[in-house]
Amino acid sequence: xxxxxxxxxxxxxxxxxxxxxxxxxxxxxxxxxxxxxxxxxxxxxxxxxxxxxxxxxxxxxxxxxxxxxxxxxxxxxxxxxxxxxxxxxxxxxxxxxxxxxxxxxxxxxxxxxxxxxxxxxxxxxxxxxxxxxxxxxxxxxxxxxxxxxxxxxxxxxxxxxxxxxxxxxxxxxxxxxxxxxxxxxxxxxxxxxxxxxxxxxxxxxxxxxxxxxxxxxxxxxxxxxxxxxxxxxxxxxxxxxxxxxxxxxxxxxxxxxxxxxxxxxxxxxxxxxxxxxxxxxxxxxxxxxxxxxxxxxxxxxxxxxxxxxxxxxxxxxxxxxxxxxxxxxxxxxxxxxxxxxxxxxxxxxxxxxxxxxxxxxxxxxxxxxxxxxxxxxxxxxxxxx
Amino acid sequence: xxxxxxxxxxxxxxxxxxxxxxxxxxxxxxxxxxxxxxxxxxxxxxxxxxxxxxxxxxxxxxxxxxxxxxxxxxxxxxxxxxxxxxxxxxxxxxxxxxxx
Numbered sequence: 261x262x263x264x265x266x267x268x269x270x271x272x273x274x275x276x277x278x279x280x281x282x283x284x285x286x287x288x289x290x291x292x293x294x295x296x297x298x299x300x301x302x303x304x305x306x307x308x309x310x311x312x313x314x315x316x317x318x319x320x321x322x323x324x325x326x327x328x329x330x331x332x333x334x335x336x337x338x339x340x341x342x343x344x345x346x347x348x349x350x351x352x353x354x355x356x357x358x359x360x361x362x363x364x365x366x367x368x369x370x371x372x373x374x375x376x377x378x379x380x381x382x383x384x385x386x387x388x389x390x391x392x393x394x395x396x397x398x399x400x401x402x403x404x405x406x407x408x409x410x411x412x413x414x415x416x417x418x419x420x421x422x423x424x425x426x427x428x429x430x431x432x433x434x435x436x437x438x439x440x441x442x443x444x445x446x447x448x449x450x451x452x453x454x455x456x457x458x459x460x461x462x463x464x465x466x467x468x469x470x471x472x473x474x475x476x477x478x479x480x481x482x483x484x485x486x487x488x489x490x491x492x493x494x495x496x497x498x499x500x501x502x503x504x505x506x507x508x509x510x511x512x513x514x515x516x517x518x519x520x521x522x523x524x525x526x527x528x529x530x531x532x533x534x535x536x537x538x539x540x541x542x543x544x545x546x547x548x549x550x551x552x553x554x555x556x557x558x559x560x561x562x563x564x565x566x567x568x569x570x571x572x573x574x575x576x577x578x579x580x581x582x583x584x585x586x587x588x589x590x591x592x593x594x595x596x597x598x599x600x601x602x603x604x605x606x607x608x609x610x611x612x613x614x615x616x617x618x619x620x621x622x623x624x625x626x627x628x629x630x631x632x633x634x635x636x637x638x639x640x641x642x643x644x645x
Numbered sequence: 646x647x648x649x650x651x652x653x654x655x656x657x658x659x660x661x662x663x664x665x666x667x668x669x670x671x672x673x674x675x676x677x678x679x680x681x682x683x684x685x686x687x688x689x690x691x692x693x694x695x696x697x698x699x700x701x702x703x704x705x706x707x708x709x710x711x712x713x714x715x716x717x718x719x720x721x722x723x724x725x726x727x728x729x730x731x732x733x734x735x736x737x738x739x740x741x742x743x744x745x
Contacts, residue, residue: 378678379679379680379681379684380681382678382679382680382681383680383681383682385680386680390703391656392702392703392704393703395704395727395728395737395739396691396703396704396705396727397676397679397680397682397683397686397689397691397705397727397728398676398691398703399676399678399679399680401676401678402674402676402691405674405676406672406673406674406691406693406703407672409672409673409674409716410671410672413672413716454677455675455677456676456677456678457674457675457676457677457678457691458674458675458677459674460674506703507693507703508693508694508701508702508703509701513671513672513693
């Protein structure tokens with residue numbers, strides 16, 4: 261499978277009270293279109309990744325909503341899968357192009373969360389959990405706290421190791437002009453931040469954010485007809501897997517089965533091993549999630565990832581470099597945008613245009629986008645040339 | 646978010662089957678920052694309980710002391726109000742656990 265990324269762009273992520281979702285999407289669309297050297301009429305279809313516009317904003321019909329806003333009289337489809345809505349929108353575009361029905365697709369990821377009070381957003385996000393979890397008042401931090409405690413007891417993972425994820429991602433975000441939090445932090449600061457759901461503290465958690473991301477994807481043949489001398493960046497794997505909605509239906513809480521299943525298939529599809537990945541954007545909605553991602557993706561043996569992160573093995577200069585954007589933790593987590601943003605970040609890394617956060621000679625990159633507490637996982641692998 | 650009274654009525658039929666069951670805590674967390682509908686209960690404890698090899702349950706733990714907050718603690722399923730009643734005024738009841 262070869263789908264070419266023609267262009268991709270992220271808006272600034274953060275508390276963007278003066279910008280509406282319409283304006284966020286318009287900004288990233290026009291910027292992406294300009295970078296792709298294409299005409300609006302070249303776009304055959306629009307996929308919109310979003311989770312909360314219906315629950316929080318009262319607008320569910322986002323395909324038509326943004327098609328109208330962007331002046332695109334084209335098929336337009338909204339895709340939802342909790343926090344991996346963006347990744348699923350990219351996957352849907354890949355399917356559409358692979359089918360031969362569409363040649364060129366616009367993928368939008370967007371979320372507007374900070375217009376609403378945090379308790380309301382926390383409740384809306386619980387829509388991704390099981391009935392039992394919602395009845396128990398299990399917020400998202402609570403679900404990942406249950407996972408964190410299980411991982412700590414089984415492998416001896418420490419709160420310092422979890423804190424090291426946030427410290428690394430804040431450092432990377434300090435090099436990203438579009439990130440929500442660009443302030444460096446220390447392990448001590450994470451450990452002393454207020455408790456949210458024990459053992460997770462405020463600085464173990466990704467923030468509530470606004471933001472939008474856009475991608476233009478096309479079939480390789482169409483891309484070749486446009487850019488004769490540049491092989492560009494291609495998506496070589498796009499895999500989705502699902503697991504049970506709730507934690508109590510799972511045998512092991514220290515791994516996300518959907519990620520293991522999807523990543524194994526993705527490596528096979530790309531004909532590579534985990535060791536071939538130069539740079540990865542992973543779903544660090546909570547610091548424990550990045551530790552488990554490192555193990556589920558096969559980057560480190562079980563129980564070893566926390567230590568490796570603490571030693572700086574996944575920081576700029578290490579390998580694989582993880583979350584050069586700052587991840588969800590520090591770049592921000594507008595949930596519908598995140599999965600699209602991850603592809604944009606890897607695309608920029610493989611094109612060599614990432615500036616201060618550039619990973620030297622990055623040739624192969626991976627994105628890991630997770631919905632709920634692991635019920636859906638979307639893995640993409642991208643290659644230069 | 647208000648829950649439909651019909652849904653409350655439908656779900657309460659399932660509750661009876663779990664009352665009185667015992668199990669062990671697999672993992673737990675104490676929630677300090679609650680979502681809407683749970684603000685009056687915070688801080689509260691959520692546990693995953695293993696009732697038997699093939700049955701686990703996620704619910705709140707009530708009547709606890711700090712010494713009960715550990716994996717392996719035995720607990721028993723009881724009936725409790727689960728969240729603040731919405732505008733419909735129907736009080737949702739469901740399963741919570743207490744240490745034994």
